[in-house]
Every structure is written in structure tokens, then in C-alpha cells.
Amino acid sequence: MTHDHDHPHDHHHDNDLDPFAARVRALETILTEKGLIDPAAIDAIIETYEHKVGPRNGARVVAKAWSDQGFAEWLAEDATAAIASLGYTGRQGEHMQAVFNTPDTHNLVVCTLCSCYPWTVLGVPPVWYKAPAYRSRAVIDPRGVLAEFGTILPETTRIRVWDSTAELRYLVVPMRPEETGHLSEDELARLVTRDSMIGTGLPLRPGALSPDALWPAGDDGEGRG
Amino acid sequence: MSPPETDPASPFRLPPDAGPDAPVFAEPWQAQAFALAVALNERGLFTWSEWAAELSAKLARPGADPGGADYYRHWLDALEALLAKKGVAEPDIIDQVTNAWHRAAHATPHGQPIRLENDPGERS
Structure with missing residues (x-):
């Protein structure tokens, strides 16, 4: 001082x-x-x-898609309606599109023009999402951006970048981690991080303790979001 | 503490992430500016596309912080620009009321809530 x-x-x-x-x-x-x-x-x-809207909403959407094939198909076809069925509806009348990661393709979301973001499922974006550094570089060098987040993908994995607009916002549905067949939907939701739904990160592995976790250890996730 | 200088060799370095439990807004005025735009859109004063276009224009101005620390300043500028375009409030009116708030703050004893009624000057 x-x-x-x-x-x-x-x-x-x-x-x-x-x-x-x-x-x-x-x-x-x-x-x-x-x-x-x-x-x-x-x-x-x-x-x-x-306090009320945040990435725990999105985590519930992802966990439901992981555990319910019918819901996953609905989410792929009409994400706006599927997400609204869980009680999460947009204030600006925007449409949602869910983009699913596969072993071949990893999805990354950005808003190059400003800061369009799926508020209803992820809340208000983090500072880095709104930063010119991220907005410009995510398109030019997505693999480099992912590396800066500590997310290293196989060279063979294609990275697809989605540019959000005021009318259309994207939610990344990451791949369900391995060895999670025994987990309930609530337990699965605990593995979903905010960054994994933007595409800059991956979900947690079962048993992993991480500062990225949306629910603190010991919180069973009931009644939250 | 001054912010770290930008290294010209790595101009794209991302700002540090404060984690999922970080405060959503760094300062109360940012939350208020955010909510004003949301409320006016919901009231139909402008569409969200109009808002995004105005905000994009402000964010694209030269001199913006690469780390996004000045994001809500641009947000506020975008809001004022749209209010002028929609004939709701011209910049000189906003200046006058802003000055009234500054005078009210100075006239308010420390520790008391600042109210516009505390403005000793004339506002109109």
C-alpha cells in the first residue's frame, strides 16, 4: 500500500x-x-x-441429454423447446442450438462481434468470453486458445467454431466421460463444468475434485440451479 | 498494483479466469447498467438485435482493452447511444442529471445513502 x-x-x-x-x-x-x-x-x-441463473442450469441440460436418449434427440432437433421443458427460457426470445462433441469433432463457442451467450443455461459470461483477445483468437487459432485453457485435443480432432448472434446462441454438449454408467443424472450434472459447455474445457472425470466444479464437494446438487 | 503490461509477443493472452463462483459483476454499477438494457429490451424500447449491433459498434472502437476489463463502459456507451437514437434521452440531459448525482454525493455525509434529493443545486 x-x-x-x-x-x-x-x-x-x-x-x-x-x-x-x-x-x-x-x-x-x-x-x-x-x-x-x-x-x-x-x-x-x-x-x-x-444468484439464480448460471451454468448449473446448463449442467442439468447436459446431464439429462447424457442419461436420456430421447431428450438428447429432442435437444439436437429443437434445443429451444427441449431446454424450455426444464424451465429455462430466454428473455430475449433467442433461439438455442445444441452442438454435440464427438470423438471426431470438438465444438467451441464464441461471439466475435460482442458477447452473445446462452444466458438462460450459463448465466452471464465470464470476463474472458467478452475479451477481444478471446473473441478474435477463437476463430483464428482455436487450438491455441484451447491449449491456453489447458485443453489439449488429439491432432485428429476437428475443432468447429460457432459464432453466436443475438438471435442464435449455442450450448456445447460435451461427450459423457467414461466409467460413468453407474451415475445418476444428478451425479452426472456435477461433472459438467461451465467451460465444457462453451467448449474451452472438458467435463470432470468421476471422483475428480476441481476448482471448476459447479457444485461444492458435499453438495448433492438437489434443488440448485 | 498496476495491471500487467501486455507482452507484444503474445498479444492474445486471455485474462485470468476467476472461476465459476466469482462475482458476476465487478462493481454494482455494472449490474445496474446490465439490468437497464435487459429491462428496456423487455419493455420493447429496442430489439436485442439492435442492442447487439450497438454494443458491437462500441466494442469495436480502437483502444478497447484486449482483456475486456472495460466491457461495461462500452455497454454503458451503447445504452446511451440507443437512448439518444430512440429519442428517450439526449447526452446533455444525461450530463445534467449525472452532475446532479455528483453534487448530491458531495452533499451527503459519509456513511449515509446517497439520494438525488440531497443535491443542493438546481436540476432541470
């Missing part, structure tokens, strides 16, 4: 808003006065995206 605390404390201790905080408050004031927004609704949206 190099903060200087030697200045005299004889001034009035007033508050300071940073320029962006003040500007957002101004927008909220103007929009409220015009009747275009309701501050309570704004708080509800923040609460939803900070």
Missing part, C-alpha cells in the same frame, strides 16, 4: 461517486421519471443474474 494517509483530516468527509456509477444512476433516474423502468424490476433482474 502506498496510499498517503498523512494529509490533514480537516476537510468535510463527503461521498464521491465514480463517473460510471453516477452516470448509471442518472440513466436510472431519467428512465424512471419517464416511466420506462421500475427500479424494483431492475433489482429483480440483478438478483436473477447474480
Whole structure:
């Protein structure tokens, strides 16, 4: 810490808003006065995206596809409807497409123009997804990007990159890890990571403890998401 | 602590990932700016395609942080640009109300919630 605390404390201790905080408050004031927004609704949206919507939703979709062939086929045909059947519906009326990893093809999702992302199943995107570094490089050098995430694929595996738009968002369905035949759908969901549904990572192996896990150890995953 | 300098030899280095349990928004104003755009879209002021086009334009400006740290600043700029286009709020009105909020903050004793009513100046 190099903060200087030697200045005299004889001034009035007033508050300071940073320029962006003040500007957002101004927008909220103007929009409220015009009747275009309701501050309570704004708080509800923040609460939803900070605490209720997140990649555990997507993990449930993937785990169901892994354990229910009929659901997997529905997901492949009409992901918007299949995902909505689990209670996850888009706010912007966007369509969903599920892209399935196979031994030959690995799928990777990006939004080159801005930051379109399947909010309903993954929540708000991580900082790196919105970074120009990722948005530009995922298309040019997907294998290099995957390596930076520690995801090394066989040279023979083709990497297919999907560019999201405002109307169409992608969910990667990773391959079900081996030796998981005995696991329940809830147990399978615990193996699904956020990055495995973007394509920058792979699912966890059974028994693996990882900081990428969406459910903390000991949490049975019931009633979450 | 200053942020690490970008190494010209590896200009594409990704920002570190804070993990799945990291806070969704780095600062409260980012959450508010996010929610304002979502709410206005739901109210029908603009379509999400219009929003994505405006945000893309802001993000594509030169000087954007390769690590995306300034993402919500662009988000806020996109929101203001759309509000002007839709005839909802011109930049000078936003400036005036922003200044009123700054004055209100300065007039508010430390530890008290900042309210616009605390603005001692004239706003109109």
C-alpha cells in the first residue's frame, strides 16, 4: 500500500461517486421519471443474474441429454423447446442450438462481434468470453486458445467454431466421460463444468475434485440451479 | 498494483479466469447498467438485435482493452447511444442529471445513502 494517509483530516468527509456509477444512476433516474423502468424490476433482474441463473442450469441440460436418449434427440432437433421443458427460457426470445462433441469433432463457442451467450443455461459470461483477445483468437487459432485453457485435443480432432448472434446462441454438449454408467443424472450434472459447455474445457472425470466444479464437494446438487 | 503490461509477443493472452463462483459483476454499477438494457429490451424500447449491433459498434472502437476489463463502459456507451437514437434521452440531459448525482454525493455525509434529493443545486 502506498496510499498517503498523512494529509490533514480537516476537510468535510463527503461521498464521491465514480463517473460510471453516477452516470448509471442518472440513466436510472431519467428512465424512471419517464416511466420506462421500475427500479424494483431492475433489482429483480440483478438478483436473477447474480444468484439464480448460471451454468448449473446448463449442467442439468447436459446431464439429462447424457442419461436420456430421447431428450438428447429432442435437444439436437429443437434445443429451444427441449431446454424450455426444464424451465429455462430466454428473455430475449433467442433461439438455442445444441452442438454435440464427438470423438471426431470438438465444438467451441464464441461471439466475435460482442458477447452473445446462452444466458438462460450459463448465466452471464465470464470476463474472458467478452475479451477481444478471446473473441478474435477463437476463430483464428482455436487450438491455441484451447491449449491456453489447458485443453489439449488429439491432432485428429476437428475443432468447429460457432459464432453466436443475438438471435442464435449455442450450448456445447460435451461427450459423457467414461466409467460413468453407474451415475445418476444428478451425479452426472456435477461433472459438467461451465467451460465444457462453451467448449474451452472438458467435463470432470468421476471422483475428480476441481476448482471448476459447479457444485461444492458435499453438495448433492438437489434443488440448485 | 498496476495491471500487467501486455507482452507484444503474445498479444492474445486471455485474462485470468476467476472461476465459476466469482462475482458476476465487478462493481454494482455494472449490474445496474446490465439490468437497464435487459429491462428496456423487455419493455420493447429496442430489439436485442439492435442492442447487439450497438454494443458491437462500441466494442469495436480502437483502444478497447484486449482483456475486456472495460466491457461495461462500452455497454454503458451503447445504452446511451440507443437512448439518444430512440429519442428517450439526449447526452446533455444525461450530463445534467449525472452532475446532479455528483453534487448530491458531495452533499451527503459519509456513511449515509446517497439520494438525488440531497443535491443542493438546481436540476432541470
